[in-house]
Amino acid sequence: MAIHLDKGLVALFGSETRVSVLAVLAGASRPFTGYRVAKISGVQPIKVYSELRRLRDAGFVREVPSGWELSDPQVRRLVGDRVRIVWSEDWETGETERGRRAEKVVTESRPWFDTSRYAPNPAVAARYAKEIERPPEKGPSRKTR
Amino acid sequence: MTVTKQEVEEAVASARSKPQRIQFLGALLEKATGEEAIIVGGSAVEIYTSGRISSLDIDVVMPRARAIKAVESWGFVPSGRVWRRKDWGIDIDLVGPRFTGNRQKVLVMETPYGPVRVAGAEDLLIKRLVELKHWPTAPAWRESLVNQIAILTSEYGDRMDEEYLAFIAKRDDVADILADFREHQRGSIDLRNK
Numbered sequence: 001m002a003i004h005l006d007k008g009l010v011a012l013f014g015s016e017t018r019v020s021v022l023a024v025l026a027g028a029s030r031p032f033t034g035y036r037v038a039k040i041s042g043v044q045p046i047k048v049y050s051e052l053r054r055l056r057d058a059g060f061v062r063e064v065p066s067g068w069e070l071s072d073p074q075v076r077r078l079v080g081d082r083v084r085i086v087w088s089e090d091w092e093t094g095e096t097e098r099g100r101r102a103e104k105v106v107t108e109s110r111p112w113f114d115t116s117r118y119a120p121n122p123a124v125a126a127r128y129a130k131e132i133e134r135p136p137e138k139g140p141s142r143k144t145r
Numbered sequence: 146m147t148v149t150k151q152e153v154e155e156a157v158a159s160a161r162s163k164p165q166r167i168q169f170l171g172a173l174l175e176k177a178t179g180e181e182a183i184i185v186g187g188s189a190v191e192i193y194t195s196g197r198i199s200s201l202d203i204d205v206v207m208p209r210a211r212a213i214k215a216v217e218s219w220g221f222v223p224s225g226r227v228w229r230r231k232d233w234g235i236d237i238d239l240v241g242p243r244f245t246g247n248r249q250k251v252l253v254m255e256t257p258y259g260p261v262r263v264a265g266a267e268d269l270l271i272k273r274l275v276e277l278k279h280w281p282t283a284p285a286w287r288e289s290l291v292n293q294i295a296i297l298t299s300e301y302g303d304r305m306d307e308e309y310l311a312f313i314a315k316r317d318d319v320a321d322i323l324a325d326f327r328e329h330q331r332g333s334i335d336l337r338n339k
Contacts (some may be wrong), residue, residue: 004248027253040255081304084265088168088256095162095195102197102296115287118278121318125279128317131245131272132280137225138238139201 006082017043019079021051022060026076027085031067040085148177153219156258157233164192167203168254170237171261178211183244183251183262185269192254192263194296198289202227202236206244206264213239250306266301267310270294274319274326294326302327 009019020041024032034052038045052068055061062071070076125132153173160166167188175182184192187200205212213228216237221228228237250265276282277290314320 004251006249036255040253040260084250084252086252086254088165088254088261091168091192091254092161092165095164098300099195099197101300102194105295105299106197106292115277115322118322120279120281122279124275124318128272128275128280132276135226137227138236 009079009082015051017047017051018055019083021048021055022070022075022079023083023085025061025068025070026079026083028069028087029090030087031064031069033067037068146176146179148173148215148219150219157235162196163199164196166235167192167200168256168261168263169258170203170235171205171263172254172256172258174205174207174212174215174237175261176259177215178207180207180211181262182207182212183246183264185240185244185246185264186238189264189269190273190293190297193266193269193301194293197296198293202238204238204240206240206242208242209239247309250309266297267305267313270297270301270305270323271310271313271317271319273297274314274322275317278319278322279317295330298327298330 005016005019005023009023010016013019013022020043021037024037024040032040034049035045037043037052038048041048043051052061052063056063056068060070060072060075061068153170156169156173157166160169167184171182171184183206184204185206186204187198188203190198191200213223216228216239217223219230221230221235221237223229224236226238226240228239229235244264246264246268250267252263252265254261254263273290273294277287277294282290310323311320314323
């Protein structure tokens with residue numbers, strides 16, 4: 001199950017496998033084993049290990065006792081901006097803070113603004129109807145007019 | 146790969162939050178079926194907002210046949226499009242196989258049970274703007290939509306793909322409301338109901 005890669009990154013780095021490996025490491029906040037990189041990226045382990053060694057020799061990644069990590073912060077930023085992979089435990093660590101910020105946005109800005117000034121476009125509504133309409137088993141309708 | 150009911154029960158019990166429970170169940174669905182599972186809709190927003198916006202069910206885009214087999218083996222009972230386990234208070238909505246968002250914007254989350262995918266923040270934001278502007282939405286839900294939009298723009302605004310966002314905002318005729326929303330958040334205009 002491969003990651004859907006940014007075509008620009010593939011063009012820049014010249015290989016989907018290379019970008020997959022870099023993308024997984026760019027989203028990681030701790031070293032990953034080659035096996036885990038393979039599992040997340042959907043690339044065969046043998047190809048991942050070969051790419052990791054190539055990137056290590058080029059100075060972009062380093063091998064540490066618990067696995068592999070990106071050693072170049074600029075590559076981390078470049079790749080991380082274009083491919084989105086996170087480790088759920090890292091996400092969970094930030095949950096409380098993220099939830100607090102979300103609460104602040106809602107309670108402080110109270111941006112419940114007047115939408116009547118915008119003219120609805122029935123063609124767009126029709127295009128999204130299937131996604132927005134709720135079947136009865138999902139609870140009451142959210143539609144009014 | 147077979148994922149047993151016991152494995153699912155352990156995963157649900159080990160989740161430290163509702164958003165994490167959604168991630169684990171999505172990952173187990175992907176593991177059980179060998180097919181991509183993309184969390185969409187309110188449950189995706191719940192993950193992005195760390196539970197501040199709560200969803201009643203887990204909306205999953207994936208081919209349905211194997212997914213139905215898996216969830217029924219885990220004790221979920223069908224009710225229309227939704228599969229329900231009342232004792233866990235979990236509903237899974239197997240939306241179908243067609244993902245209407247952009248796959249390159251999907252967030253891949255690696256969990257202890259394998260990867261799960263979450264619809265991109267840009268697509269979630271635009272869909273909510275469409276619902277707000279073009280859809281006859283009930284007032285209570287409209288307020289929730291505005292909250293969702295506020296959180297998505299404030300928390301993820303600087304990490305969104307602006308080019309893509311501008312493209313779909315124009316395509317779906319919500320560029321005006323998106324621009325106003327951002328101005329409102331910056332404090333330069335006030336669009337509140339008086």
